[in-house]
Amino acid sequence: MIQTIAFYLFATLVIASGALTIVARNPVHSVLWLILAFFNAAGLMVLVGAEFIAMLLVIVYVGAVAVLFLFVVMMLDIDFSELRAGFGRYLPFGVLLVIVLAVEIIFAVGAWNAGGIGLGAATSPTPEGMSNIQALGTLLYTRYLYIFEAAGLVLLVAMIGAIVLTHRTRSGVRAQNISRQNQRRPQDAVRNVSDQPSGKGVTL
């Protein structure tokens, strides 16, 4: 019973926030709606029993991708009236894409109802009495430890590469010096100017 209610709640909200992502006029609102959609999709994943994917959705999509989107959108200087000018021209193409996607979804649901793909069952069924996070973790840290660590090295190389290729020491940058900030005392920074006549500027 509770699952049913939760499912309809999440599903409705996913669809509603998905739709609002598209129709919202302000791109910042769009991204916020998108974050809501991700959250609800994560909820759906939990209901299915794929907790790990749910967590990934929240951590990766909400935590990183969506926030990045938000930054980008906020930095864009968008002329909103111009943005909507071509709407009529692109409408047929958009509708076509919508139809294609809808047909795909219907096919996918049909296939799922007919018994699913069943790849997981054929080659690697989830072990009994284990949640799928545990099952994935067990595999990653035992059997695939070697590749898991190597994937970490790949990310390290990507990081080194980004720094090596873009970092340069610039002159005239006012970098924050935390120890200097902490050493600064109130008497160095504050001066009492109570005897200052009103209407005249303060000389610092």
Next chain:
Amino acid sequence: MSTLSSIALTAPELLLSVGAIALLLWCAWGGDTATRAISIASVALLTAAAFLLLGPAGQGGPGFGGLYQADAFAAFAKLLIYIACAVGIIIAPRFFADGGSMRAEYPVLILLSAVGMGMMVSAGDLLTLYVGLELQSLAAYVLASFMRRDTRSAEAGLKYFVLGALASGILLYGISLVYGFTGTTDFGGIAAVFGTPAEEPVRLGRLFGLVFVFAGLAFKISAVPFHMWTPDVYEGAPTPVTALFATAQKVAAMALLLRVAIEAMGPATEEWRQIVIFCALASTILGGVAAIGQSNIKRLLAYSSINNVGFALFGLVPGTALGVSAVLTYMAVYVAMTLGAFLVVLQMRNARGAPVETIASLSGLSRTRPALAAAMAMFMFSLAGIPPLFGFWPKFLVFDAVVDIGLWPLAMIGIATSVIGAYYYLRIIKTMYFDEPAEAFAPGGSRVEGGLIAVAAVVVSPLGYLMIGPLGLLALNAAKALF
């Protein structure tokens, strides 16, 4: 097999990655002033890793449930890779000194790239293959654009990155097909499935996977028709990095191709043989013909590497232990010849000390720098495979393996194509010995570089034939590990 004993098998990779991370911290705190010390430490790490190959890492068998193969084949390839990487680090400081772009991260990136190459050659699973390949490639993209103020270097890096990503995509698509149609990513498992007959659609699916995997790997060894990136990247990348690409990376990718072809797809030899024959012929012919018009020595050496990869591929055609050992011998001698040639290219500097790369600047080198000219002439003769020099021997072995399975016509065409290659190698020798002297090069580099050139020259000289015994034995042992 417990995890601990598996970790013991990966000792060289473990040492190199932990060492690279420690050196990275040293870079972060020490800054570029520590570059020299970090370079020396990196070479020491590579040497230590090479010595670790004598232990269980050399013949310990499979580890991590078959993900990792510590056999004689991997040890042979890793030895070549570590030598080439060490040379790549040693020759760098003087080259980068002019532009002031030698950074402490250079040796660290090479170490991480060496880890990736080590993973590639000891891959026992498609997953290891891919992660190793990406680790190696990602470091290579950064190294190619290491001189970021130089537009050619940046262009080389970008081009390499885009095309490399495309090739990775093709390879990954092939891997997904192979996994889909065989149900496993383990090389042994794939071989078992490929060995069993199947219905037509399944067979076709496997064949598609095989073709895509081979296409992706052919890009990595830069065999024609997947060679387009090679001349541009080799020309634009800093010369020490190019030397690394032409040697260590080639050895790693070639060893990976051998392993996939024999260990995973051995039962499908009939299917991949035509691909390998086509790539071998196309590489030797196009690598020879396209090199003729080049005026830049680095571009010429890029075509030379395409040409040589073609010859090495002939050894894979039979799919026998004899053929694989011929390929391994070929790669060993090729590393010596190519490193030597690139070391000579590094000596090409005009009076102001700036590097020059035109073939015309080599004119009359025999009169201004006779020793250097003699060394270059030996490398060129050897790359052309002219008999008294050691470069002839692996070519002979490769075609011997082809003849051994009765493919006489292929061997004859292959030998005929080597004549095309000989033309442009001889042209360089003619430029050095018979043309009017051009502006003399700046006085020679460090004694270390001179010594390395001398070592490479001795290896490719007729004295190299003394090594036939041990080298042949090592290569045959390594090849047998695959069967």
